[in-house]
Amino acid sequence: MVFKVYYQESIKEVPVREKTKTLFIEGESVREVRAKIGDRGFNVEFVQEVKGAFLEYEKQNEDFTVLEN
Template sequence: MIFKVFYQESVTEVPVREKTKTLFVSGESVRDVLSRIGKLGINVEYVQEVKGAHLDYEQQNNEDFKVLEI
């Protein structure tokens, strides 16, 4: 499955919506994804499963679409 992770680059700063970034990660579950990206040192806001039409939309409209396999 593919998950979209919303995050802030710094864990020491207060989250600001305008600075939220996203990345796509392949994993078995939300818990699996969180354990895999835990060592990246980012402040995770939300993890969302992406599938079907939503995944197609992200692939077509997001020029930075790359799936990390950690």
């Protein structure tokens, strides 16, 4: 499954919508995705499974890449 992760660059940053970044990562569950990126020091706001039409829409973005840890 593919998950979209909304995060801030640093765990010390307060979540601000304008500074929120996203990445896509493969995993079996939200827990597994959080474990995969746990050592990066991100302040994770939200993890959402992406599938179906939503995934197809995201794939149209030229910056779409899926991290595989």
